[in-house]
Amino acid sequence: MVSQFPSTDLGEHLLALAPSSPYVDLDRAAWSRLSASTPLPLTDDDVERLRGLGDPIDLAEVDAIYRPLSRLLNLYVQATGGLHDATSTFLHEDPPRTPYVIGVAGSVAVGKSTTARVLREMLARWPETPRVELITTDGFLYPNAELERRGLMERKGFPESYDRRALIRFLSRIKAGQDEVRAPVYSHTIYDIVPGEEVVVRKPDVLVVEGLNVLQPARPSSVDESTVAVSDFFDFSIYVDARTRNIRQWYVERFLELRRTAFTKPDSYFKRYASLSDQEATEKALSIWESINAPNLERNILPTRGRATLVLTKGSDHAVQRVRLRKL
Numbered sequence: 001m002v003s004q005f006p007s008t009d010l011g012e013h014l015l016a017l018a019p020s021s022p023y024v025d026l027d028r029a030a031w032s033r034l035s036a037s038t039p040l041p042l043t044d045d046d047v048e049r050l051r052g053l054g055d056p057i058d059l060a061e062v063d064a065i066y067r068p069l070s071r072l073l074n075l076y077v078q079a080t081g082g083l084h085d086a087t088s089t090f091l092h093e094d095p096p097r098t099p100y101v102i103g104v105a106g107s108v109a110v111g112k113s114t115t116a117r118v119l120r121e122m123l124a125r126w127p128e129t130p131r132v133e134l135i136t137t138d139g140f141l142y143p144n145a146e147l148e149r150r151g152l153m154e155r156k157g158f159p160e161s162y163d164r165r166a167l168i169r170f171l172s173r174i175k176a177g178q179d180e181v182r183a184p185v186y187s188h189t190i191y192d193i194v195p196g197e198e199v200v201v202r203k204p205d206v207l208v209v210e211g212l213n214v215l216q217p218a219r220p221s222s223v224d225e226s227t228v229a230v231s232d233f234f235d236f237s238i239y240v241d242a243r244t245r246n247i248r249q250w251y252v253e254r255f256l257e258l259r260r261t262a263f264t265k266p267d268s269y270f271k272r273y274a275s276l277s278d279q280e281a282t283e284k285a286l287s288i289w290e291s292i293n294a295p296n297l298e299r300n301i302l303p304t305r306g307r308a309t310l311v312l313t314k315g316s317d318h319a320v321q322r323v324r325l326r327k328l
């Protein structure tokens with residue numbers, strides 16, 4: 001049996017257990033030792049398949065960072081099962097368990113999708129949670145026609161560019177335990193919602209919800225549902241963090257790479273950028289970054305970091321250098 005308390009000497013690596021901080025702050029070495037007896041279920045090929053464009057994640061990173069994280073989440077899922085049993089005892093009824101929901105937040109181009117995909121794969125290898133689904137909040141962006149009508153085309157990814165009521169309705173149905181819950185689908189290629197397409201989520205054990213704004217607080221409003229925040233439906237949340245200048249660099253590098261790949265597709269919204277020179281493409285990427293993604297990061301996304309259960313801080317090479325976990 002895997003010990004719940006592996007004997008590790010965290011000693012000097014516990015950067016802060018300060019009474020003034022709501023977080024336990026661990027450096028990479030201390031964090032990676034926390035799952036000494038947990039097996040690593042992925043292979044090099046799996047990691048290759050899950051890696052996002054521009055993200056150099058490898059098996060060593062999965063071993064050091066995601067193995068402990070999947071162990072922690074497995075413990076939390078089991079503990080939530082205990083809470084469910086307590087509720088059943090109290091109610092004299094045993095309502096079916098609903099999906100355990102994990103939010104993954106962070107800037108454009110920080111690598112949220114890789115984190116979410118690796119987590120999905122790791123969690124699905126635990127016997128308690130074989131069915132793990134992943135959705136991205138871009139499906140809840142208003143279609144471009146509606147964004148244009150609202151004057152928000154230059155604000156794609158800002159909180160107001162999403163149909164928050166639809167997203168909250170979706171999560172509320174998930175947490176109500178409905179058998180099938182549907183979500184619209186966004187395409188990065190056409191840069192718009194795909195008409196008529198949807199994903200169906202069928203009561204998984206775990207649902208990972210990835211998106212820029214998943215930790216936004218509720219907006220004060222007189223409209224009933226919108227006083228609820230998306231994160232009210234989360235059992236756990238992760239903020240993927242890095243220095244803004246590093247993220248900007250990753251955004252530009254990815255844009256240059258997309259120019260050679262996704263932008264060359266005939267239906268790509270960005271196909272006019274496929275023929276740009278390196279310098280022109282860099283300028284274009286920087287201008288999109290500075291006009292849309294950087295202000296969104298500063299004004300809307302970064303301020304939500306403190307609401308996460310766990311913060312993964314990446315260095316300039318994408319490797320996670322520090323992990324902060326909320327004390328309970």
Ligand SMILES: Nc1ncnc2c1ncn2[C@@H]1O[C@H](COP(=O)(O)OP(=O)(O)O)[C@@H](O)[C@H]1O
Nearest residue numbers: 052053107108109110111112113114188189262
């Ligand atoms: N214009 C684009 N064309 C095709 N794919 C894209 C484009 N922009 C982003 N992507 C892909 O969409 C996914 C999500 O990107 P993003 O929202 O920036 O989040 P993150 O980089 O944090 O995962 C990534 O896998 C990225 O490679």
Ligand SMILES: CC(C)(COP(=O)(O)O)[C@@H](O)C(=O)NCCC(=O)O
Nearest residue numbers: 108136137138156157210211212292
């Ligand atoms: C689609 C996105 C808003 C991300 O949506 P998310 O799934 O995080 O809700 C983002 O990737 C995006 O396209 N932003 C617009 C600016 C740009 O093209 O970089």
